[in-house]
Amino acid sequence: MLGEKVKFDACFIGLFDDKLDNFYYKDELNKYFNGILDSYFKSGEIKAKSKEVTPILNPSLDEYKRFYFIGLGKSNNLSTSILRDSLGDAFKYLVKSTDKSISIMFDTFLCDKISPETTAKILGESYQLSTYRFRGYKTENVKQEKYISECMLVSSDGNQKVQEMFELGQIYGRSQNSARNLVNTPPNILRAEDIVSYCIEMSDKYSLECEVLDKDKCEELGMGAFLAVNQGSANPPYLIVLKYKGKEKWEDVIGLVGKGVTYDTGGYSLKPVTNMVDMKTDMGGAAAVIGAMEIIGQVKPNQNVVAVIASTDNYIGPNAMVPDEVIVSLSGKTIEIQNTDAEGRLTLADAITYAKFNGATKIIDIATLTGSVVSALGTKTSGVLTNNEKFLEEFRSATLKEDERIWQFPIFEDDRETVRSSKVADLSNAPSKDADVIMAAAFLEAFAEQTPWVHIDIAGTATAKSEYSYGPKGATGIMTRSLATLILNS
Ligand code: BES
Ligand code: MN
Ligand code: ZN
Numbered sequence: 001m002l003g004e005k006v007k008f009d010a011c012f013i014g015l016f017d018d019k020l021d022n023f024y025y026k027d028e029l030n031k032y033f034n035g036i037l038d039s040y041f042k043s044g045e046i047k048a049k050s051k052e053v054t055p056i057l058n059p060s061l062d063e064y065k066r067f068y069f070i071g072l073g074k075s076n077n078l079s080t081s082i083l084r085d086s087l088g089d090a091f092k093y094l095v096k097s098t099d100k101s102i103s104i105m106f107d108t109f110l111c112d113k114i115s116p117e118t119t120a121k122i123l124g125e126s127y128q129l130s131t132y133r134f135r136g137y138k139t140e141n142v143k144q145e146k147y148i149s150e151c152m153l154v155s156s157d158g159n160q161k162v163q164e165m166f167e168l169g170q171i172y173g174r175s176q177n178s179a180r181n182l183v184n185t186p187p188n189i190l191r192a193e194d195i196v197s198y199c200i201e202m203s204d205k206y207s208l209e210c211e212v213l214d215k216d217k218c219e220e221l222g223m224g225a226f227l228a229v230n231q232g233s234a235n236p237p238y239l240i241v242l243k244y245k246g247k248e249k250w251e252d253v254i255g256l257v258g259k260g261v262t263y264d265t266g267g268y269s270l271k272p273v274t275n276m277v278d279m280k281t282d283m284g285g286a287a288a289v290i291g292a293m294e295i296i297g298q299v300k301p302n303q304n305v306v307a308v309i310a311s312t313d314n315y316i317g318p319n320a321m322v323p324d325e326v327i328v329s330l331s332g333k334t335i336e337i338q339n340t341d342a343e344g345r346l347t348l349a350d351a352i353t354y355a356k357f358n359g360a361t362k363i364i365d366i367a368t369l370t371g372s373v374v375s376a377l378g379t380k381t382s383g384v385l386t387n388n389e390k391f392l393e394e395f396r397s398a399t400l401k402e403d404e405r406i407w408q409f410p411i412f413e414d415d416r417e418t419v420r421s422s423k424v425a426d427l428s429n430a431p432s433k434d435a436d437v438i439m440a441a442a443f444l445e446a447f448a449e450q451t452p453w454v455h456i457d458i459a460g461t462a463t464a465k466s467e468y469s470y471g472p473k474g475a476t477g478i479m480t481r482s483l484a485t486l487i488l489n490s
Helices: 026-032 037-043 080-096 116-130 160-184 192-205 215-221 224-230 279-299 344-357 371-377 389-402 413-419 436-448 480-489
Strands: 008-015 053-057 064-071 101-105 150-154 209-213 238-245 253-264 304-314 326-328 334-336 360-367 382-386 406-408 453-457
Touching: 008 080, 026 037, 053 080, 064 080, 080 116, 116 150, 116 160, 150 160, 160 192, 160 279, 160 480, 192 209, 192 238, 192 253, 192 279, 192 304, 209 215, 215 224, 215 238, 224 304, 224 326, 224 344, 238 279, 238 344, 253 279, 253 344, 253 480, 279 304, 279 360, 279 480, 304 344, 344 360, 344 436, 360 389, 360 480, 371 382, 371 436, 382 389, 382 436, 389 406, 389 453, 389 480, 413 436, 436 453
Parallel strands: 008 064, 008 101, 101 150, 253 304, 253 360, 360 453, 382 406
Antiparallel strands: 053 064, 209 238, 238 304, 326 334, 382 453
C-alpha cells in the first residue's frame, strides 16, 4: 500500500472504535508515525467515533502529504447512513483543504455489517456527492468546478467487482449532481426549452430515445390541464418523453413522471413574497427523473422505462388561468380550478395519462408538490402515497439501500370523495385546506386509475436549507438514486 510510487495529497483511512488494536495497514502506518500511532489513539488526538475526522500531516511527507483518519464508530453499529455521513464529513474537509489527489484505503472501511460491494458503491457516491459545488454566476472569486483531480480506490486483493462498484457509485453520484445542477440553475436560465436541450443532449450521449412535444402538439392531443398552467407565460411549454428499451418487447414498462415547473409564482392565486423565493426548485421532480435516466442510460439494465416530463413555468399574464375555470384534461376528466397555485398536479395529471398512452404498466411520479408535506415531515423525509402497497414496498427497499428517507400517508375513500366534490367538474384541484399532501395525491390517483402507482412528494427534501454531510446548501438531487435503484433491482 504505502510503498506505491504514485504520490497523493491525501490518504483516507477508516477507523473502527473497536479495531484500533489491529486494523488493515496499521503496521505500515505506524512506521510513518515512528510507532506512536497508539498513543495518538489513546490521547484522543485521533478519534474513531463516527463523524470524527482527523487530518494529520504525514511526518515523512513522501507518498502521501496527509492522512485523513475517518472515524466510523463501533463496527457492529455501522450502517450505510453512518458510513455516508462519516465519509461526507471527510470529503467536506478535503474540499476546504488544498489537497487535490486522494487514495482511499478500501480495506480499512470494511466490516461484517456492509458488503464490500456496497461499501465500494457508497465510497464512489460520497466522493462525487460530497465534493459537489454549484458553479454559480459570480464574476469574482469563481468557484472551482473540480476540487479533486484524482481519486483512487486501493484494495488489497485487487477485486475487479469492487472497482466496478466504485465506478457505479460515481455514476450515481455524478447523475445526482446533474439533477442538483438543473435545480440550482436560475429560472431565467433554465426554462422548459432548456430542460429539452439538456434531455436531447443527455439521451444522445447514452442512446436513450427522446421525443419532444411542443405546444401545438400538446393542444392537438388535448392536454388541457398541462396547458392551462402555461397560459400566463410567454415561454413555450414542452412535454418530454425519454425512453429506455432494455427488453425485447415493449412490455412491463416502468413510467417515471417528474414535475417540471421551472418557476412557480402561484399564478393569480399569487404566492406571498417570502414563499415565492426559491420556487426555481419546482422542477426538482423532473431533475430526479432526468438524473435517474442518466444512470439507467449508463448501466443499461434489462428493463423498459418511459420518463415523462411536462415542463412549463407558472406565471401571470393576460391569458393566465383564473380560479373558477373548468378545464379538460388529456384523460377527458374535467377539473375545476380552485387555486392556480395547485398547478403541479395539473401538469402531472396529463403527464401520468401520457405515460399510460406510452405503455407504462407501473407509474412512479415525483414532485415538489405541497407545502403540506413540509409541515408534516420537515425537510429530511419525503412523503409517499400509493394505490398499490406491493409497488410501494419495492420502492421502499430501493430507498433503504440509498438512505433516502420516506414516510407513507394514507388515501382514504373520503379523501377521494373530497377531490371529487366539485359542483361543476369531475375533480377539484384544491378542494380543501386540510391535508393537502393527501388531496394532491388523491387527485393524481384519479389519473393513474388502475395502474400501480406511487407518488413521492419532495417539496421538503428537494433543497437543503444549510450544508449537510454529503452536500452543500441548495438542491439535493433527492430520489435520483432511489429511482434508479428501483429500476435496476426490478
Ligand atoms: N410548488 C408548490 C409546493 C411547494 C411548497 C414546493 C414549498 C416547495 C416548497 C406547489 O405548487 C404549491 O404551490 N402548492 C400549494 C397548494 C395549495 C394551493 C393547494 C401549497 O402547498 O400551498
Ligand atoms: Mn404552486
Ligand atoms: Zn408548484
